[in-house]
Amino acid sequence: MSNELNHSMSLAKPEANNLSIKQKIAVLLGVIGLFILTLALLNTQFPNKGLFLSISLGLITVGTIIFAHDAYLTKLEGIKNDGVWFKSMSSRGILGWVTGIVLTGFYIVLYFYPQFLGQGQNGEANTGLISLFDPLSILLSGNPASQWFVYGTLYTVAILIFGYKFMLKYRHNRYQQLRTGSVMFFQLGFAFLIPEFMSRLNESPDYNLPYYDLKSMWPLNYYLFDGWSINGLLSSGNLGLMMLLFGIASIFVISPFLTYKYGKRWYCSWVCGCGGLAETAGDSFRHLSSKKLSAWKLERWLIHTVLVFSVVMTTAMIYTYLGKDPNKFWLTRSTFLLGVGILLTLVFVITMVFKRNELDKDARYGAIGYFVVIAALFIMHYTGTSDKIFLIKSSALRSAYGLYIGSIFSGVIGTGFYPILGNRVWCRFGCPMAAILGFQQRMFSKFRITTNGGQCISCGNCSTYCEMGIDVRAYAQKGENIVRSSCVGCGICAAVCPRGVLKLENGSMEGRINPNEILLGNDVDLMDLVNQK
Amino acid sequence: MEHIVIIGNGISGVTAARHIRKLSDKKITIISAETEYFFSRTALMYIYMGHMNFEHTQPYENWFWEKNRINLKKGFVETINTNTKTLHFADNDKLNYDKLIIATGSKPNKFGWPGQDLNGVMGMYHKQDLDNLEKFAPNNQMCKRAVIVGGGLIGIELAEMLNSRNIPVTFLVRESSFWNGVLPDGESEMINRHIKNHHIDLRLSSNLKEIKPDENGNVKSVIIEETGEEIICNVVGLTAGVSPNIDFIKNSNIETDKGVKVNRFLETNIPDIYAVGDCAEQHEPIGQRRPIEAVWYTGRMMGETVAQTICGNRIAYKPGHWFNSAKFFDIEYQTYGWVHGSKGKPDYEQHFHWKHNDDTKCITVAYHKDTNTFLGINTLGIRMRHETFDTWLTEKRDVDYVMDHLSEANFDPEFYKTFESEIYSAYKNQFQTA
Ligand SMILES: Cc1cc2nc3c(=O)[nH]c(=O)nc-3n(C[C@H](O)[C@H](O)[C@H](O)COP(=O)(O)OP(=O)(O)OC[C@H]3O[C@@H](n4cnc5c(N)ncnc54)[C@H](O)[C@@H]3O)c2cc1C
Ligand code: SF4
Ligand code: SF4
Numbered sequence: 001m002s003n004e005l006n007h008s009m010s011l012a013k014p015e016a017n018n019l020s021i022k023q024k025i026a027v028l029l030g031v032i033g034l035f036i037l038t039l040a041l042l043n044t045q046f047p048n049k050g051l052f053l054s055i056s057l058g059l060i061t062v063g064t065i066i067f068a069h070d071a072y073l074t075k076l077e078g079i080k081n082d083g084v085w086f087k088s089m090s091s092r093g094i095l096g097w098v099t100g101i102v103l104t105g106f107y108i109v110l111y112f113y114p115q116f117l118g119q120g121q122n123g124e125a126n127t128g129l130i131s132l133f134d135p136l137s138i139l140l141s142g143n144p145a146s147q148w149f150v151y152g153t154l155y156t157v158a159i160l161i162f163g164y165k166f167m168l169k170y171r172h173n174r175y176q177q178l179r180t181g182s183v184m185f186f187q188l189g190f191a192f193l194i195p196e197f198m199s200r201l202n203e204s205p206d207y208n209l210p211y212y213d214l215k216s217m218w219p220l221n222y223y224l225f226d227g228w229s230i231n232g233l234l235s236s237g238n239l240g241l242m243m244l245l246f247g248i249a250s251i252f253v254i255s256p257f258l259t260y261k262y263g264k265r266w267y268c269s270w271v272c273g274c275g276g277l278a279e280t281a282g283d284s285f286r287h288l289s290s291k292k293l294s295a296w297k298l299e300r301w302l303i304h305t306v307l308v309f310s311v312v313m314t315t316a317m318i319y320t321y322l323g324k325d326p327n328k329f330w331l332t333r334s335t336f337l338l339g340v341g342i343l344l345t346l347v348f349v350i351t352m353v354f355k356r357n358e359l360d361k362d363a364r365y366g367a368i369g370y371f372v373v374i375a376a377l378f379i380m381h382y383t384g385t386s387d388k389i390f391l392i393k394s395s396a397l398r399s400a401y402g403l404y405i406g407s408i409f410s411g412v413i414g415t416g417f418y419p420i421l422g423n424r425v426w427c428r429f430g431c432p433m434a435a436i437l438g439f440q441q442r443m444f445s446k447f448r449i450t451t452n453g454g455q456c457i458s459c460g461n462c463s464t465y466c467e468m469g470i471d472v473r474a475y476a477q478k479g480e481n482i483v484r485s486s487c488v489g490c491g492i493c494a495a496v497c498p499r500g501v502l503k504l505e506n507g508s509m510e511g512r513i514n515p516n517e518i519l520l521g522n523d524v525d526l527m528d529l530v531n532q533k
Numbered sequence: 534m535e536h537i538v539i540i541g542n543g544i545s546g547v548t549a550a551r552h553i554r555k556l557s558d559k560k561i562t563i564i565s566a567e568t569e570y571f572f573s574r575t576a577l578m579y580i581y582m583g584h585m586n587f588e589h590t591q592p593y594e595n596w597f598w599e600k601n602r603i604n605l606k607k608g609f610v611e612t613i614n615t616n617t618k619t620l621h622f623a624d625n626d627k628l629n630y631d632k633l634i635i636a637t638g639s640k641p642n643k644f645g646w647p648g649q650d651l652n653g654v655m656g657m658y659h660k661q662d663l664d665n666l667e668k669f670a671p672n673n674q675m676c677k678r679a680v681i682v683g684g685g686l687i688g689i690e691l692a693e694m695l696n697s698r699n700i701p702v703t704f705l706v707r708e709s710s711f712w713n714g715v716l717p718d719g720e721s722e723m724i725n726r727h728i729k730n731h732h733i734d735l736r737l738s739s740n741l742k743e744i745k746p747d748e749n750g751n752v753k754s755v756i757i758e759e760t761g762e763e764i765i766c767n768v769v770g771l772t773a774g775v776s777p778n779i780d781f782i783k784n785s786n787i788e789t790d791k792g793v794k795v796n797r798f799l800e801t802n803i804p805d806i807y808a809v810g811d812c813a814e815q816h817e818p819i820g821q822r823r824p825i826e827a828v829w830y831t832g833r834m835m836g837e838t839v840a841q842t843i844c845g846n847r848i849a850y851k852p853g854h855w856f857n858s859a860k861f862f863d864i865e866y867q868t869y870g871w872v873h874g875s876k877g878k879p880d881y882e883q884h885f886h887w888k889h890n891d892d893t894k895c896i897t898v899a900y901h902k903d904t905n906t907f908l909g910i911n912t913l914g915i916r917m918r919h920e921t922f923d924t925w926l927t928e929k930r931d932v933d934y935v936m937d938h939l940s941e942a943n944f945d946p947e948f949y950k951t952f953e954s955e956i957y958s959a960y961k962n963q964f965q966t967a
Contacts, residue, residue, distance in 0.1 A: 076730060076731065076862075076863055077863060077893075078862070078863030079863070081582075081583070081584040082582050082583055082584070082697040083582070083583035083697070084583050084584060085583045085584070085585065085586055086583040087583075172863075173946065173949075174946070174948040174949055174950070175946045175947050175948050175949070178948055292594065293594060452916070452918060452919050452920075452944055453856070453918070453919025453920050453923065454830055454833075454856065454919060455830075455856065455858050455867070455919055457573065457575040457576075457829045457858075458544070458573040458575070458576075458592045458829075459573050459575050459576035459579065459590065460573060460576055460579075460585055460589045460590050460591075460592065461576070461579065461584065461585065463589070464584070464585050464589045473592060474592075477592060491946060491947075494946055495946070496584075498860040498865065499858045499859075499860070499865070499867075500858065500865050500867060500916035500917075500944060503916070503944050503945075503946060503947075504946065504947060505947075517552075517555070518837050519833070519834075520853070520919055520920060520923060521830055521834060521852065521853050521854070521856055521919075521923075522834040522837055522838070522851075522852060522853060523834075523838065523848070523849075523850075523851040523852065523853065524853055524927075525848075525851075526837065526838065526841065526848060526851070530837075
């Protein structure tokens with residue numbers, strides 16, 4: 001009953017959630033900034049675009065900073081979750097829904113109707129919102145803006161300003177501060193500035209570099225192996241070749257090594273741009289993720305399906321790109337397919353042999369099922385008649401993947417639904433990169449979240465604030481370490497735990513997974529008796 | 534099939550049920566008058582503060598109970614007939630049992646203060662207390678000030694709750710310093726300052742004399758015993774400790790005193806009836822523990838133990854080394870082993886105390902004056918590893934060893950500043966100057 005009373009739409013709303021005067025001013029500034037963008041969208045012609053763009057982004061930034069200062073610096077250091085479930089914005093109230101709908105609408109327009117944003121068609125000059133960003137784009141890369149430049153700029157600004165807010169919120173927690181500083185750095189440098197400067201290089205005829213965010217790895221940047229991308233890199237001299245090699249090394253060397261040592265968090269909550277946005281702008285929505293067992297089941301099916309899709313699609317793309325004649329280039333279509341087949345089989349066999357006991361039932365069925373699918377594709381190819389299967393389908397596969405996964409899933413649903421489904425919908429249900437890193441984290445990594453003996457009081461803060469929807473408490477209250485493929489190592493569960501039960505650690509693989517029945521603190525003989533069984 | 538009936542769906546009753554299910558196929562029924570499903574009482578505060586909704590405090594999803602064949606029955610047990618092995622409910626329903634576990638928990642203490650039953654006076658123990666608080670103190674327009682009586686762990690949580698909605702709080706503490714019956718002086722005084730930093734009107738050495746009503750039977754004010762001062766308020770929180778919730782058992786054949794009397798096997802004087810958790814009272818205290826242990830962990834451990842006994846492996850309740858934890862506003866508290874406040878401190882117990890300059894972190898290490906054996910540690914603002922201290926206590930390490938290896942026990946998040954070397958040199962210096 002009390003919950004009804006507390007609900008955000010209730011009239012007897014807790015006073016604490018009303019905005020202070022300063023916060024109201026801050027919101028007003030931000031809204032003015034957004035209003036300028038809206039005017040531009042409606043094709044208002046600003047006399048000095050550079051100035052108005054600066055004013056707009058400046059007001060949004062200043063508004064957020066003032067708001068954050070008033071919200072956090074006026075209080076003592078500590079956990080700042082008061083009223084989270086009372087606020088309309090963060091408890092799926094009216095504000096949350098409106099924001100969700102506006103964001104979703106923005107993504108649909110961005111991906112499918114850029115002309116509404118003012119994207120110049122067929123070489124015409126930009127108008128509307130996109131033209132407002134022309135001065136900045138010309139300053140950085142020398143070219144007029146595109147819808148992607150506008151998106152990239154807003155995305156980066158969001159990570160920077162909400163990152164700052166997040167750092168104030170967790171000013172007592174160095175892990176949170178360093179992690180946030182890191183995503184802010186990688187977004188600004190690697191995702192935003194370096195690609196713009198790279199396109200400066202393209203002004204010289206020696207370079208033909210595609211857009212390449214160096215920190216973004218296959219399968220996240222599934223377009224890396226598109227023909228145009230490979231051609232671009234290969235026709236850009238040593239720099240291009242090195243970038244391609246770096247891309248391949250990230251997949252096969254750098255990422256497995258770092259994931260082994262630190263878990264997938266090194267990427268998902270320290271480097272990745274999708275994670276960066278989720279952790280900063282999405283922080284106010286982290287508790288909205290579903291913790292139900294049924295959601296976990298859905299997650300496992302969905303994310304692995306996307307992974308299989310992306311593997312098949314990429315294989316097909318590279319296959320199409322390659323030639324048949326071994327005298328021209330050593331890597332031919334058949335050697336490539338054989339290579340992929342051997343690699344997948346190796347991973348499969350090693351996992352099944354060494355880690356069979358750690359996989360629970362449906363994970364094993366899933367692995368077997370998917371292995372059969374991939375194998376079938378290869379068999380079809382080698383039986384000869386269906387040489388066309390990959391040939392015909394590769395481009396169709398590629399555009400289907402780009403549409404359904406790259407645009408609709410990761411953008412429209414992944415970010416647009418932040419205020420409804422939580423901030424990591426894409427990372428949890430869709431990201432194939434997360435699936436690969438997660439698989440390795442579960443099987444071959446030193447990372448775990450240690451639980452502190454018998455100290456858990458089952459309060460549920462950890463589970464509630466886990467953005468990946470992991471029921472952390474289910475482990476903690478059994479004194480069992482948390483070793484889950486989906487854990488992005490954000491560390492928030494450990495931060496919000498009022499009893500100091502959780503610690504993110506890298507340690508020995510021995511005893512990392514420790515199923516428990518009776519917790520530390522009880523009779524030692526009883527613990528031995530029950531837990532040894 | 535043997536029918537095991539458990540009165541009380543708190544941590545002790547539910548743990549017993551879960552373990553009985555693991556060990557056997559017996560029929561299990563859990564009864565509660567409070568809520569349909571098990572929830573974490575320790576999380577009540579976070580609902581009022583808006584950190585969580587009520588559902589988030591339920592450690593198991595609703596399907597869990599049916600899947601594990603644990604029957605849930607909502608109802609209030611009024612009498613127990615131990616001869617016919619029958620429970621009689623307030624709504625005249627009946628239920629037979631073969632074995633009965635009493636796990637009815639606690640209720641807030643009321644010491645007969647005038648006005649203690651007025652509208653707006655409440656304890657903070659049951660879900661109903663929370664609903665009541667929501668009714669009388671939804672915001673600082675409806676509740677202009679609240680007075681909390683009793684400076685224990687629940688009192689300070691209630692202060693934090695009201696504070697989160699900007700409701701001014703006066704906090705009456707009987708002792709001369711917050712919780713100093715348990716905390717050593719250095720720690721207790723640090724918490725006093727922290728409470729005041731949160732703008733709580735903390736009144737030490739202050740007792741409640743009476744609560745005064747307005748013309749509608751609502752709270753109007755409280756009077757302080759020592760000074761006679763009247764404090765105008767709309768809500769009074771009574772948090773002066775808890776006692777076993779066993780009134781309905783008093784007129785049965787089951788032996789009770791403050792709680793339900795049990796032996797080391799958690800058996801009552803009547804065969805096939807057991808008691809666990811907050812409501813159980815040991816005939817003889819175990820070690821330095823109290824005969825009634827009203828904390829979460831001991832309830833869970835008793836549940837784990839009694840399940841073995843009921844399933845044919847009769848074993849005694851033999852808890853390991855004492856540990857506990859709490860949070861005072863923003864400062865986390867952990868304790869391992871025994872560290873006493875100045876009142877109950879045995880002669881042989883010597884303390885080393887270190888406090889950080891920022892006044893939010895300190896530790897107290899207790900050791901034996903003559904043998905130097907490490908006895909226990911309290912930490913405020915620094916997380917420590919349960920397992921490490923449990924091992925050191927078992928190994929009976931001396932205090933020098935513990936101080937030297939303190940960093941092995943650190944459980945703070947990665948990249949946190951550590952203080953072990955500072956603590957160690959303070960520890961060494963103390964002996965050079967002494
Ligand atoms: C606000 C608060 C914070 C706390 N924080 C901590 C903490 O941080 N750490 C810690 O260690 N401990 C803490 N405690 C104490 C801890 O919660 C208790 O020790 C523990 O919950 C006791 O569990 P239990 O199973 O014995 O009883 P309870 O949880 O009290 O469960 C007993 C149940 O039995 C029901 N019942 C009683 N009589 C009848 C009847 N006649 N018929 C039907 N049903 C009946 C009651 O309604 C209740 O639902 C806290 C307590 C409170 C109130
Ligand atoms: S389990 Fe903890 S660290 Fe992992 S994702 Fe969830 S909240 Fe973050
Ligand atoms: S937040 Fe901490 S105490 Fe609460 S359930 Fe999680 S691990 Fe346990």
